[in-house]
Amino acid sequence: MLRLAPSSEPYWLDLLPGVRVRVRPVTVAMMLAAREAVSKVIRGExxxxxxxxxxIALVGELARRAxxxxxxxxxxxxxxxxATPETIDLLxxxxxxxxEFDSRYVIPALKRDAEKNASSSSPPGTSAGETNTAPPAA
Structure with a gap:
């Protein structure tokens, strides 16, 4: 079940002993920007x-935005x-x-994203069990 519990308030995450960061909640815009950062890496030669x-690109982009x-x-x-983009990159x-940022911020966001995709019609990468709807090619 998709749980709708919007939160727009920043919150604190403890990363290391004596180090904590205040982050914005993950948004669609942040995730799309992170995907774009990943696609730039993939498009590289x-x-x-x-x-x-x-x-690294996904976590880094989300860190800079969060x-x-x-x-x-x-x-x-x-x-x-x-906390500036440059010092966040250094962190x-x-x-x-x-x-810690990956496990406490990024992975939970990705799990929430997967949660809303839980009722897909077939497992990813296979069409086993699905009925063909198009006639065979000549």
């Missing part, structure tokens, strides 16, 4: 590590820095922060 690069402020993040000297290069 270099196919090495494609799955890895598409995941994170509006944070606590516990500073520069090399420990001076607090604001996402820290594996532990990337992994």
């Amino acid at each position: 270099d196919r090495d590590d494609l799955d890895l690069r598409t995941n 994170i509006i402020e944070w606590e516990g993040v500073g520069d090399a000297d420990g001076v607090p820095v604001p 996402m290069t820290v594996w532990a922060a990337f992994d």
Whole structure:
């Protein structure tokens, strides 16, 4: 069942000990922008590590669009820095922060997206069990 529980208020996510980020709820526009970032990676000529690069693009784009402020993040000297697209990209290069953001923000959003697609007519990638509606080609 699709549960409609709209929330437009930003909320805090704890990423690491002493580090938390305030995020906007995932929106359709954010997901479409993230898909576009992924499609740019896919359209590139270099196919090495494609799955890895598409995941980085998806999580990174959502992080840039979602994170509006944070606590516990500073520069090399420990001076607090604001959440900007550039500093958010730097935060996402820290594996532990990337992994926590992915598991606490991105994956739940993708699960909600999958939840509303749960009643498709046939399993993805197969037409087994479906009736042909077109005559065979000559």
